[in-house]
Amino acid sequence: MSITTTTHLNFRGTAAEALEFYQSVFGGTVTAATYGDFGMPKDVPGADKIVFGQLETADGLRLMAYDIPGQDGTDAAATAGSTRRENGTTITDRPFFQSLRGQSLAEVDKLWGALADGAQIIEPFAASAWSPGFGMLTDRFGVTWVIDVEATHNG
Structure with a gap:
């Protein structure tokens, strides 16, 4: 059996920016999907926020990111x-x-x-x-x- 853990970070509307920042620090590939990508009507506030985001590097670093619904704000x-x-x-x-x-x-x-x-x-x-x-x-x-x-x- 092989088990790995990945930190899953929860953000208040800044997951996309956080993933971009972490990619600039660590390199790697970002995969991201928004609530709209999973069926939320595009005109609903929050449809552009991240429901699934991940950064993965060739040397094994992996972080996941998510925007908490209705919790927009930049106050870290x-x-x-x-x-x-x-x-x-x-x-x-x-x-x-x-x-x-x-x-x-x-x-x-x-x-x-x-x-x-x-x-x-x-x-x-x-x-x-x-x-x-x-x-x-x-x-x-x-x-x-x-x-x-x-x-x-x-x-």
């Missing part, structure tokens, strides 16, 4: 809740973070730079006790990313 905090660092700990009311781990500092630093565009930086990207590079941010679409470089252990 309404989706994201809040996350902050305080006295070395992470304080949040979010039910999950999206983790992104790479094998080299160079590849992860590049992704950090792209995701940080328009983001709220929670923990700046820098070396940590457990990783050559670690950082945390909430991107412009309200997704909180925990980003790090896989530590190598010798011995």
